[in-house]
Amino acid sequence: MSNYRTDTARLAAAFKALSNPNRLNIFSRLLLCCASGSACQVDQCMKIVVGELGKDMDIAASTLSHHLKALHQAGLISMQRRGQHVDCWVNAEMVEQLSFFLNISKN
């Protein structure tokens, strides 16, 4: 499987999602969430609520929402409503695919 054109397009779309500094910043926070030593609570481990992600970032709520949608559509994050809030977390498989691509010459 893995049509070359489609594959390239999919990867390019994912890289595009990481190409905006604000969006990359948001994604970083998710990547770092609950990395060894961070302070997340157990039941929220790996997840952050949308509002948290935008903290100290000086962008409008609508812009934050827009960026999260872009990350989601690129397959980089997942989102799920939990009451009033929406949880976000990294989609590890997609990150793995990007990493694999970058290290293709080593494999």
Next chain:
Amino acid sequence: MSNYRTDTARLAAAFKALSNPNRLNIFSRLLLCCASGSACQVDQCMKIVVGELGKDMDIAASTLSHHLKALHQAGLISMQRRGQHVDCWVNAEMVEQLSFFLNISKN
């Protein structure tokens, strides 16, 4: 060291360089060049001439040049004139930095 803002901007710029399908395709060819089993000659190992990179891609020479410039400015590739030709090769350190970022939670 490694100012956070600057770092984010640098990484975002690199991801942006990979965000266009044609550009990603060009970069793929460089990544795969001389990966185990490929057919490059020894003295050209890891390098491809600009013209080669655009083969079968159906884009204008000027567009190819534009894309290579973008990859170069993002620190992803290096270029050097050799007579009539210009050699291109991947900048492994930059690729390593992107990979490191993606795997940050594992480190």
Next chain:
DNA sequence: TCTATAGTTCGATATATGTCGAACTATAGA
């Protein structure tokens, strides 16, 4: 049922990007 909180969608707008062809520069070789 009313209100507050958390997010999203919409429309507008300024800016950036990808692409082309034409004109240019640099090198090799006759």
Next chain:
DNA sequence: TCTATAGTTCGACATATATCGAACTATAGA
């Protein structure tokens, strides 16, 4: 010195993107 080949730069243009504020939807709690 002339010509062919390899790339680059320039200017134009259509399309995509980032951002905002306003209006909207969804949920929780009084």
